[in-house]
Amino acid sequence: MPLQAVESSRLYRQIADQLRGLIAGGEFGAGARLPAERDLARQLGVSRPSVREALIALEVEGWVEVRTGSGIYVQQSAARAPARSPANGQAEWGPLQVMQARELVEGEVAALAARNAKKAQVAGIAAALDQMEASPQEGDEAFHQAIAAACGNEVLADTVRGYWGARHGPLFSRLGDHFDTPASWRAALGEHGAVLDAIRARDTEAARAAMQQHLKKATARYSASWKRAKQT
Template sequence: MTLTPVKKQKLPDSVANRLLEVVRSGELGPGGRLPAERTLAAQLGVSRASLRNALSRLELMGVLEVRQGDGTFIRAADTETLSLPFQGLLRSLPQTAQDLLEFRQILEPEAAALAAMRATSEQIASLRTCLEQQHVTATRGMKLSEDDLKFHALIAQMVGNTVILRVLETLQHLMQQLRTHTLKGDRPELTLQEHILILTAIEARDPAAARAAMAGHLATVVRTAAQAPQGPSQGEAHA
C-alpha cells in the first residue's frame, strides 16, 4: 500500500481523512492490517504523534481497531461498529437514551407500514414463529430480550431497504445498552399483546394499522422507561 503525504497545515483532520479514503476505496478490506506506525507516518509525511491522533479518532468512530502489540486493523461495517460512536453518548449523556427512543418512534412505525406492504409469505411465517417463541419464553418465566430483538429485526428485514435495515439494526444494538443501564422492569404480557397487534396488521397487509400498532408499542416502551425505578432490577424492559 502506497500513500502520498498530506499537507501539514491540514493536520490532524487530513490524516484521518486520508486514512478514511483508503478504507472506503477498498484497497484494504475489513480485517486488513495497516502498515506499522513508523512506516505509515513516513508515507503520510506526518509525525507519529499526529498519526496517533488520527488513529484514535478513527478508532472512536469504529473504523479502526487498535490491538495492542498486534497492530491496527480495518473494522467491518457491522452493527457493533456502527453503534460505537453512540455508545459513548449513552454513557455520558443520559438524555441520549430518551432521544434514541424518540428516534425509534419516528422510524419504526414507518418501517412497520412498509413491512405490511412488502413482506413475503415466508417472512410473515417467520415473524409468527418468533411470536410463538416469545409466548413460550414468557410462560417459562424467562426474559424476552433475545426474542424481542429478533421480532423487530425480522420486521426491519421485511422492508427490503438496506439503509433502513442497517439503521434499525444499529438501533437494536444500542437498545441492548439501554436494557442494562436505563430500561428497567419487565412486562412480557404487554409486549406479547402489542406484538400480536403488529403481526396481525402486517398479515392483513394493512400499512395504516401496522404503523399505528408499532407507534402504540413504542409509546409503551417510552412510558415504561419513564416510570421504571432506577437501580438494579430483576427484569428488562420490552422494546
C-alpha cells in the same frame, strides 16, 4: 458550586459530567443522597428523562447507586470507574432518545413490511413472536429485526440494526435492570401481536399505528417513576 443549564447536544452526557464534577469536588459526599430527579431537572433546565439517562450513566460508572423507592446515593470512590469513551469517539446514544427515534422510524418500517413482506417473512415475524414468550429479550430483538428485513429497504433495515446495537450497550442494560418486569414483557408481547396482525392483514396504516403505539408504551415504561420500578 451551582448547577448550570445545559445545551441539548449529547444532553445526558453533559448532565452526567456536571454531576460527576460536583461529586468529585465534594459537593455531594460518599453516602449522600442526590436531589430528587424532578429537582435536578428543574435546576438544569432539562427533562426528567434526560436526568434519568445521566443518572444511569453515573450508576454504570459506579459513581452513584440507585435505590428503588429511596433515592440516588453517592458511592464510595473505590467503586468508581472513569467516564466511558467509546472507541469510535461518538458518545453512546441516550436510551430514551433511541426509543423516540425508533417510534418515528419503525412505524414506517412496519407499514412497509405490511405492504412488501413475503409469506415466508411474515412466518418469520410470527416465529420471533413465539420465541419472545420463552426468551423475551432475544425474541423482542428477533421480532423487530424480522420486520425490518421484510420492509424491502436495506437502509431502513440497517438503521433498525443500529438501534439494536445501542440496545446492547450498558446504559440500556441498566435501564432494563430497573424497569423490565414480567408485567412489562407481557404487555409488550400483546403489543407485538397487534403489529403482527396488521402485517398479516396487509394493513399499512394499522401496522404503522400498532408499532408506534407499542414504542410509545415502551418509552412510557422506561420513563416510569423509580418508585414504580420492579412492581408487577
